[in-house]
Amino acid sequence: MASVPVSHLILFIASLVIAAGVVGTVTTGVDRVSAAVEDAGIDATEQLRTDVTVISDASAGVYNESSENVTLLIKNTGTQRLNPDGSGLDVVFDGAYVPPDATDGELVSAGDGAAWDRGDVLRLTIDVSQVDGTGGTLDPGTDHRVYLTVNGDEELFQFRTEGS
Known part of the structure; x- marks a missing residue:
């Protein structure tokens, strides 16, 4: 008769050990999922706060043939502060990635100049001679596309070079 309570006690202790292991594993998994959701929320907030708009006039001659720029x-039309030199921008010109050393950014209108704030304008100069596939110059009368991305915000600018 004494063997029944002993076997129940052993099964009870074993079930407690198993339950403790399961709780530990589940708690760790929940913590990891919670951290991942929080990180994704921060990234989404940063993307939503970032917005830029190209305000150049496509018909105003954005290409300078003599300097090949x-x-x-x-x-900056968003609320996210960006780098004042435009180094956070990814630029694709006519389907070719533009390396960072082929671009130069300068704030034209800025409050303190320490950051590219909302309402500030950046003058971005792209050295076409350093972009693969362009041959260093752009033919007159051809269409071109500049694709900009920053923190998930995408902007497309299309223009035609002057000439025949």
């Missing part, structure tokens, strides 16, 4: 005016 394309110059765009880009306005």
Whole structure:
């Protein structure tokens, strides 16, 4: 008769040990999922706060043939502060990635100049001679596309070079 309570006690202790292991594993998993959701929320907030707009006029001659540069005016219309030199921008010109050393950014209108704030305008100069596939110059009368991304915000600017 004494063997029944002993076997029940052993099964009870074993079930407690198993339950403790399961709770530990589940708690760790929940913590990891919670941290991942929080990180994704922060990233989404940053993306939602970032917005830029190209305010250059496509018909105003953004390409300078003598210097082989394309110059765009880009306005920060979001609430996210961006790098004042435009180093956070990813630029694709006519389907070719533009390396960071082929671009130069300068704030045209800025409050303190320490950051590219909402309402500030950045003058972005792209050295076409350093972009693969362009041959260093752009043919007159051809269409071109500049694709900009920053923190998930995407902007497309299309223009035609002057000439026949």
